[in-house]
Amino acid sequence: MSSFGAMTINIEECHIDYLVSSANKCIEGVPGFSFAIARLEHLLTCSGQSRSLSLDLFDQYDNLERTSQFRFTPPTHTMLAFRQALKEFEIEGGVQGRGGRYKANHQVLREGMRQLGFKELLDKSHEGQGYMITSFHYPKHPKFDFHEFYRRLSDKDQVIYPGKVLNLNCFRIGNIGQLYPTDMEYLIKCIKEVCADMDIALPLQC
Numbered sequence: 001m002s003s004f005g006a007m008t009i010n011i012e013e014c015h016i017d018y019l020v021s022s023a024n025k026c027i028e029g030v031p032g033f034s035f036a037i038a039r040l041e042h043l044l045t046c047s048g049q050s051r052s053l054s055l056d057l058f059d060q061y062d063n064l065e066r067t068s069q070f071r072f073t074p075p076t077h078t079m080l081a082f083r084q085a086l087k088e089f090e091i092e093g094g095v096q097g098r099g100g101r102y103k104a105n106h107q108v109l110r111e112g113m114r115q116l117g118f119k120e121l122l123d124k125s126h127e128g129q130g131y132m133i134t135s136f137h138y139p140k141h142p143k144f145d146f147h148e149f150y151r152r153l154s155d156k157d158q159v160i161y162p163g164k165v166l167n168l169n170c171f172r173i174g175n176i177g178q179l180y181p182t183d184m185e186y187l188i189k190c191i192k193e194v195c196a197d198m199d200i201a202l203p204l205q206c
Contacts, residue, residue: 001025002132005089006099006176017042018057023078026098026132026176029085032078099131105175105184106131112188116195117204121170132176133161138169139204146171152194158187 003009004019005026011019019037023029036057043058050056054072063071092098110120113136121135138144150162150171161172175184195202 002176003130006095006102006132007130008095008099011037023082023085026102027082027085027089028098028177030078030081032075033082101180102175103131104181105179106134108181108184109134109173109175109187112185113191116188116192116202121168133172133174135164135170135172138171139200141200141204143198143200145198148198149194152197153190156190156194158190 001021002025004021005028009016009019017039020034021027022031022034024031038057038061043061046058047062048058050058060071063069089098092101113120113134118136118139121137122129138146146169150160153160161174164170164172173187192202
């Protein structure tokens with residue numbers, strides 16, 4: 001979901017029958033619908049198997065083929081945005097171009113945060129980690145409060161993930177979307193300012 005369009009996926013080698021993703025994320029369209037890339041011979045065996053009316057993928061495909069119409073009112077505005085996003089995706093160089101920009105964002109973020117003393121959640125043994133999202137441990141500093149840290153960054157128009165997905169004291173920063181290395185450099189600058197405002201000396205000693 002969060003990597004389609006920026007990482008090479010070999011459908012044949014991975015024996016993928018269905019790949020589902022969304023119009024936004026690495027495609028950089030407008031949120032509003034998901035899509036499926038399906039192995040047709042497998043999809044055609046699925047008639048009548050869905051336990052959901054609205055999520056019946058076979059019925060949607062069958063109806064489109066017979067009538068050229070969606071079964072329900074389609075999100076036309078997001079579909080038009082998706083078409084434009086695909087044009088821009090191709091202009092940028094497809095998977096390699098889009099993924100290359102995200103990798104550059106990831107590297108700028110990692111190096112900048114390292115210089116400030118923040119520690120990544122994944123250590124050096126995970127050098128092959130993904131570059132869509134980067135997680136960092138909370139600093140072991142008595143004045144660090146994530147909610148205040150988040151609010152102060154938001155006040156500077158720098159919005160990071162508001163919470164965590166693990167039972168670990170860590171926070172996440174995304175590297176995808178209409179972001180470039182200069183944006184990540186500016187984020188690092190804002191993080192440095194926020195830490196100063198919170199009276200947290202840098203580089204962190206943690």
